Amino acid sequence: MATLESVQNDIIRLLGAKVEGDLALTADTNIVADTGLDSVSVMDFVFELEDEFGITVPLDRISDVKTVRQLAETVHGLILENA
Amino acid sequence: MSIEEKAQAVQKAFGALKALGRDPTRLEFEEVISPTEAMLEGRRTILLGTNNYLGMTFDADCVAEAKAAIDRFGTGTTGSRIANGTYGLHKALEARVASFYGKKCAVVFSTGYAANLGSISALAQQGDYLLIDADSHASIYDACKLSSAEVIRFRHNDPEDLARKLARLEGKPGDKLVVTEGIYSMLGDTAPLKEIAEVKRRYGAYLMVDEAHSLGTLGALGRGLCEQADVEAECDFIVGTFSKSVGTVGGFCVSDHEGVEILRSISRPYMFTASLPPAVIAAARQSFDQIEARPDLREQLWRNARTFYDGLEALGFDLGPEVSPVVAVKLPGKETAVRFWNALIENGVYTNIAIPPSTPNALSLLRSSISAAHTREQIADALDVFARVGAEMELIPANKADRRRLAAPQGALRIVTGGATGRADAEPAATPRSEKAAVKR
Numbered sequence: 460m461a462t463l464e465s466v467q468n469d470i471i472r473l474l475g476a477k478v479e480g481d482l483a484l485t486a487d488t489n490i491v492a493d494t495g496l497d498s499v500s501v502m503d504f505v506f507e508l509e510d511e512f513g514i515t516v517p518l519d520r521i522s523d524v525k526t527v528r529q530l531a532e533t534v535h536g537l538i539l540e541n542a
Numbered sequence: 543m544s545i546e547e548k549a550q551a552v553q554k555a556f557g558a559l560k561a562l563g564r565d566p567t568r569l570e571f572e573e574v575i576s577p578t579e580a581m582l583e584g585r586r587t588i589l590l591g592t593n594n595y596l597g598m599t600f601d602a603d604c605v606a607e608a609k610a611a612i613d614r615f616g617t618g619t620t621g622s623r624i625a626n627g628t629y630g631l632h633k634a635l636e637a638r639v640a641s642f643y644g645k646k647c648a649v650v651f652s653t654g655y656a657a658n659l660g661s662i663s664a665l666a667q668q669g670d671y672l673l674i675d676a677d678s679h680a681s682i683y684d685a686c687k688l689s690s691a692e693v694i695r696f697r698h699n700d701p702e703d704l705a706r707k708l709a710r711l712e713g714k715p716g717d718k719l720v721v722t723e724g725i726y727s728m729l730g731d732t733a734p735l736k737e738i739a740e741v742k743r744r745y746g747a748y749l750m751v752d753e754a755h756s757l758g759t760l761g762a763l764g765r766g767l768c769e770q771a772d773v774e775a776e777c778d779f780i781v782g783t784f785s786k787s788v789g790t791v792g793g794f795c796v797s798d799h800e801g802v803e804i805l806r807s808i809s810r811p812y813m814f815t816a817s818l819p820p821a822v823i824a825a826a827r828q829s830f831d832q833i834e835a836r837p838d839l840r841e842q843l844w845r846n847a848r849t850f851y852d853g854l855e856a857l858g859f860d861l862g863p864e865v866s867p868v869v870a871v872k873l874p875g876k877e878t879a880v881r882f883w884n885a886l887i888e889n890g891v892y893t894n895i896a897i898p899p900s901t902p903n904a905l906s907l908l909r910s911s912i913s914a915a916h917t918r919e920q921i922a923d924a925l926d927v928f929a930r931v932g933a934e935m936e937l938i939p940a941n942k943a944d945r946r947r948l949a950a951p952q953g954a955l956r957i958v959t960g961g962a963t964g965r966a967d968a969e970p971a972a973t974p975r976s977e978k979a980a981v982k983r
Contacts, residue, residue, distance in 0.1 A: 505695075517693055519692065
């Protein structure tokens with residue numbers, strides 16, 4: 460079973476491949492404001508997380524997500540719900 | 543955040559792009575000459591961004607019906623459908639839309655936006671699931687916000703991703719409503735409806751197809767992609783708009799499920815807005831007669847679309863994936879798109895600009911919509927302008943633009959009146975050039 464920390468590390472790894480430049484992603488990185496990705500690109504990134512973790516992420520579950528940590532908590536919560 | 547701070551944020555996001563030229567939200571057409579030409583900034587301009595696929599806005603019979611309806615019923619209903627805003631005209635149009643599709647029920651809304659908002663939000667409720675294509679129109683996304691259902695995106699035109707998501711919902715109570723479109727408005731690509739219908743059948747879901755850009759443009763009878771893909775029986779709800787091929791304004795939801803009538807009692811965008819005015823209703827009804835009876839318009843539309851798509855491709859532009867009445871040119875960034883869009887206008891060609899986040903995959907696009915009413919000369923002139931401007935901006939190889947210029951007859955740059963108004967006797971490709979139209983850009 461994935462832990463919150465491992466999910467967060469996976470998100471940082473996958474998101475890092477999307478971000479141009481040498482921005483060091485952390486748990487506190489604001490996904491839209493800091494990475495240069497627009498809101499649609501972030502929603503498309505969620506598809507990768509769905510494939511990676513075998514879950515579905517409903518739109519309302521990510522509508523308030525801003526940071527990498529919040530996204531990790533949401534994804535981890537969905538993994539637990541589907542376990 | 544104060545209103546001033548919100549304004550500053552918008553200025554920060556779009557100010558630099560607007561500073562490169564015109565503000566797309568503030569363009570004014572001083573006069574509309576035909577379905578395919580208007581006066582813009584005092585210049586006679588070819589319209590390649592109106593979604594007027596069949597040229598119905600100037601159809602003589604539609605105009606006559608609209609005028610007669612004003613004389614008989616007045617200019618507006620001054621009320622909502624649930625109050626004083628339902629006339630015999632509205633019921634007759636609903637019956638006509640239903641008969642056009644061969645379905646039992648149709649509900650008419652005041653815009654296409656409202657049709658999606660009102661249908662989706664009312665049909666999918668608390669405890670239900672909405673599964674929408676990632677590239678859905680804003681009206682579908684906004685409908686999801688108005689609905690209490692759980693909203694799930696699936697990858698654009700990907701039945702396998704849809705199937706994975708429906709499989710994860712197996713055993714969960716609640717209806718599952720899959721929402722897709724016929725032709726997608728940004729790139730002009732079509733949905734794999736046969737495969738999507740098979741998935742929805744396998745998992746016992748409902749299917750709604752938004753035929754906004756495919757009504758009138760696809761299918762032997764012009765019913766859209768559901769007809770063309772032979773999945774009409776599988777499609778539970780079709781929504782669409784009157785503001786494209788139909789040539790007026792308004793929207794609808796049509797279905798064999800008699801339960802769709804609940805929209806009249808619970809759909810807020812149906813209930814709490816003014817109903818369509820008589821002239822619009824009358825023109826729309828006449829337009830459905832034309833769409834059904836005139837396959838020649840669809841044939842002309844697709845000839846024009848093929849000519850324009852092939853012409854741009856030969857010039858070296860990067861285009862959407864398939865020939866379509868929507869022809870999208872992909873450009874290497876927002877600034878280039880804005881500059882190209884402005885330059886086309888200055889050379890008498892109007893297109894739609896689309897930039898992220900309104901576009902899929904962060905693409906910057908110039909989107910053209912083709913009409914059956916475009917003349918052969920207008921298509922050729924527009925291609926000439928794309929070639930010249932594209933070469934000047936170094937977006938295409940100069941030799942390809944030169945090849946087109948050398949192949950054109952002497953003095954080829956001209957504008958020709960778009961005379962076709964959807965009448966059988968007005969073959970666009972053979973429309974004579976009028977003296978009034980011979981304006982040098």
